[in-house]
Amino acid sequence: MERVNEGSFHKITVSFTDEEGNAVTPDLGSYRIDDLSSGTEIIPATDFTPAGSSYDIEIPGENNSILNPVHDVETRIVSVIFSYGGSKEGTAEYRYWIQGLDYLGLLLGESS
Numbered sequence: 001m002e003r004v005n006e007g008s009f010h011k012i013t014v015s016f017t018d019e020e021g022n023a024v025t026p027d028l029g030s031y032r033i034d035d036l037s038s039g040t041e042i043i044p045a046t047d048f049t050p051a052g053s054s055y056d057i058e059i060p061g062e063n064n065s066i067l068n069p070v071h072d073v074e075t076r077i078v079s080v081i082f083s084y085g086g087s088k089e090g091t092a093e094y095r096y097w098i099q100g101l102d103y104l105g106l107l108l109g110e111s112s
Helices: 101-107
Strands: 002-005 010-015 028-035 041-048 054-059 073-084 088-099
Touching: 010 088, 028 054, 041 054
Parallel strands: 002 088
Antiparallel strands: 010 054, 028 041, 028 073, 073 088
């Protein structure tokens, strides 16, 4: 799983395939991002229209913050739903870790 420093921009490339594993270009897609441990919605459902069989979800640094200051790492879940071929749907899930910077400072012997 990818580890992203707190407050840093992150990009996830989503690839779309059909039930046979062949690349498809969706008619429409949607994603949302949630914090795993708290269930907090980080980015609400956001529609997109891909131009090909992949799409880059760009996550601004302000959306990559530690929610609970006692955590050194938190897990984010990116849930994707897409439609293709007129009436077919696909789903995907991506996870990544947010690394709290205060924790990194403690490891390096720095005080905040």
